[in-house]
Amino acid sequence: MALMLVFAAALPAAGALAVWGLRRRPYAHWVGAGAAGLAFAAIALLPVGRGSGAWLAADGKLTGGWWHQLSIAWAPSLHLEFSLAVDGISWTLALLTALLGVLCCIHNAVGAEQRAADLLGADRTASGPLQGAPGTVATGGPSPAAGGAVGAPAGSAASDPLGVPAGSVETGFPSPAAAQVHGVPAGAAGDGRESPEWRSPVLTALLLAVQAASTLVFLADNLVLFFIAFEAVLLPMWAIIHRYGDPAARRRAAAKFALFTVAGSLLMATGLFVAVADTGTADLGAIILLGGVGNDVSLLVFALLAIGFAVKAPLWPLHSWLPDAHTAAPTVGSVLLAGVLLKLGTYGLIRVAGGLAPDGAADAAPVLAVLAATGIVVAGLVCLRLPEIKRLIAYSSVGHMGFVVLAFAAGTEAGVRAALFGNLAHGLVTPLLFFLAGALKARTHTGSLGALGGLRLAAPALAGLLGFAALASLGLPGLAGFWGEAFTVYAAAERGGAWLALAAAAAFGAFLAAAYLLRMLRRVSHGPVAPAAIGIGDVSAAEAAVWAPLVAGTLLLGLVPGPLLTLLAEGIL
């Protein structure tokens, strides 16, 4: 089973390379989806044969409570080992990462096929008369009916695993139109700059790279490896925003994202190396079992690490890269940012910072808690007047992550479990919201709340899903978001004293979430149908398939939180 740990991280990496290599082939997207799917399967298999959670295995070997462990020497003089390990906490996050990776790849693949089919239809109706090639008209027939009929086979031809070369004669396609279809992936880079909805295979390759590096972060048992993987996430994510984002804002947003997180990472690296120097080992599990670093450097280590992770989480006031990056990123970029990258920050904060320096964490808890509560309230208030749907969802993430940090800072048993649970729930709900917002923007070509309206008349299923996701995001009991947020309030109330004020701020933040999400629903779903929303299509089967796991997961975690909490409780902290 330990081998599955390697597969979990290596499969998406290999997939990224393969998709990059095959980027001119029409089936490249599906190769990527396959790699992500295999990685998901590898991670899903990890609980098989897991240990009892005891530190000592039956054969007397010290497992440190990990389910599985694997260690290969790499550069011992640098304390660098390729050592992976998994327990309940990292497994759930890795599984979430793989799930989102698969969904994003399928989203891309389906979108690319859709576009190829659309282009073919448009080309055949538009270019036929223009080019006026007699052969074209004779063989294909430029009538709209024929164009629609041909669109479907062309779509399947584009995904043909045999990679039928462009302008294949046997289908009887006229070469100009067919070349256009298959020419799309070839001109992907140029095309990508023009239209944000266009999903090139390169984007899929970058997504897989993010997935591989993130999985490695969650599974790393060596601090140096952790740092390398943590940094490796940054580059592909930067490229996703920089290259495939909204043309108006992407460069600025990508630069801000990169500079901000690099600055945080440098502090984090300093903290990691202080910890390594103090303990003499870079084995994460071993340091946690030893009770962390010495007392004299504990607060220093925690502060350095916490600032680094707080940038990624993000914790107010280190969050301002996030709204820009989310708004500018393409849909899949936002999904991964919300579902995976923010989790790197909270995972690092809870396991690495909290594990390496528990004493420092206890000392710094009030500061963290006050910042987190401020973030919850400020983000909620800012959301009340944001005019753009993606920016609103992005800011709401600041609030949700505030709950996670507050629960962690409370430091009680219930608080840590609530933090881990809320972390995962946010990873299901907010990506769903981003998928829906992306679908809405692709249909209406606007994300401005003022220009939208009447969605429940124009596309009832999409409006229904948006309503569901909004209810989940505002922490409706019975859906995933509730448990983390309600027990954040509990954890703060449990501490008593001044923490009660923080509990009240958190509870009030949940009210603000209801207010801004209902405002969003009122602008988007209710009222008369806005001009931008007239005649838009409702949820397609492919979209429903991509979103279904997130909807199901949200319901399941909401109704049956017990098993996940048990898993999280067994984790090593």
Next chain:
Amino acid sequence: MTAFAWLLIAVPAAAGLAGLLVRRRAPAVALAYAGPLAALACAVACAFANPRAAYTLADFGSIRVEAALDLSPGACAVAVATAAVSFLVQLYSSAYLRDDPRYAPFAAQVNLFCAAMLLVVAADDLVFLLIGWEVMGACSYLLIAHYAKLPQAPGAAAKAFLVTRFGDVAFVLGVMVLGAAAGTFRISGLAEVPEGAAAASMLLILFGCIGKSAQFPLQIWLPPAMAGPTPVSALIHAATMVAAGAYVLTRLLPVWPAGLLLVVAVVAAVTMTGAGLCALAARDVKGVLAWSTVSQVGFMFAAVAVAAGDAALFHLVSHAAFKGLLFLTAGVVIALAGTDGSLRATRLRPRDSRLVFWAMTIGLAAMAGLPPLGGFYSKEAVLSAAYEAGTPAGVVVFWAGVGASILTAAYAARLWLLLFWRGAGARERPAVPFAESFSLWALTIATAAVGALYYSGPFDVPALHLDLMALLLLATLGGFAVVGDSWWRDRRSGEAVPDRDPARILGRARGAFAEGLFAERLAAKAAVATAAAASAAATALDVRLVDRTAVEGSARATVVAAEETTAVHRGGLVRYLRLSAAGTLVLAVVAIGVSLWR
């Protein structure tokens, strides 16, 4: 028998979730009937066994959330009322919304609503209860916003959800404080909580219940909620959401520090009388009924204030019957009269539909408290409990209750006179569909018969006092007399009076009461202004200070520093020569000086 307890909630919930996926009408109708009907059967079965069940839902280490059910006899009675009213509402709305393309999601949401209320009724764990509590709020949002083309519907729906959610801020906080102090969320395990924590948490929970039950000062969401379809109003007002607040308070009575019940009494007293006055002045049929609900739930709070939980539950059940009847009848009345429901235009003659006339008459008589209808017994029970309590809270709610009884009689009589005794418009009267008339019949019988629970039922209520009965009847007749006097004086004075409305007795205050003392508008304005100001301030802090100044400012500062540093290196050959000559000179002088000094 615990299986029945679980099915009680699971069947309507499953029917609701399945109904959300259904598009066609026939299966939607089948699910709509099946959910509440099965729940009704389960509730009746539970009434015989009173099952209890619990298993761990979520383990947070220091505390556990348990999916715990406790169907005490009182809870069973409320569950039966909830399921029965839900079923009749479903039956009624399958006819009422016969041409509505969005019937399927509507029916599904009603089922979810019913399941959520049953969860609140049956739950023995406060966090488990919270699931039903808030799902009910979300369903009310969806149901009130049902009419997509009604311009005020989305606003009314959002208001209902947000006001109750505002109360829930306090409710959640109270539950968590209580749980942290007691070490458990089980209601049956909360007996020993330190005084301070109990007082704080119960005041917080009271605020949440005030929001849910639309009591003063959070009554503002209920009147606009009329924008939903009439059956939804019946559902919200009769046996579910509005009653849930009072119900939860009765469950938590053992935790209340006795001295604090005075707070509940004041809330109840203000609400009972204030809402009664608003009902007397209201301008449309559903408005009168909405304000009457606020006032009647005030009676339930009054019973809580004197620690008479069973009296509150008895009034809850009898109120469920007559208020469900009144709202469903009002829907038929408005449809028959073909108006928008405003009292100015809505008028029928008793012979237009005998069923509607008698249903309305019996419903209003029960609300006013005429024997032997259910409302008489339950109101009598509440006032007896207040009378016997002998506490300051008891005194407050007793006299407020007597005053509210006068008002109840007055507004009931006014509605009855205005609806049926002003002649009629000349309009075709469509027949009442069978499903609707069946619901009216069933609720009429229930309204008349529910008083029997007084003699043999699950409720432990005080015995009837003859003097109190006389007082209550006197109060009711007094209310009738005031309204009747105004009405007959108009009639005697001839045809000249254009507006024969007994609400004139309120004089100049009538307009203010008709608008609910402008509380809704004031609260809306204040909330919008506060939100705008706070949001602007937060945005300024977040965007200007944090982002532009701190973050991007530091980036700009770095760039400026880089440019300055670059400028130093941009001197040209001559400058470099000068610099190096000067440097050499300085070095030489220092070196010479040092060597000399040695």
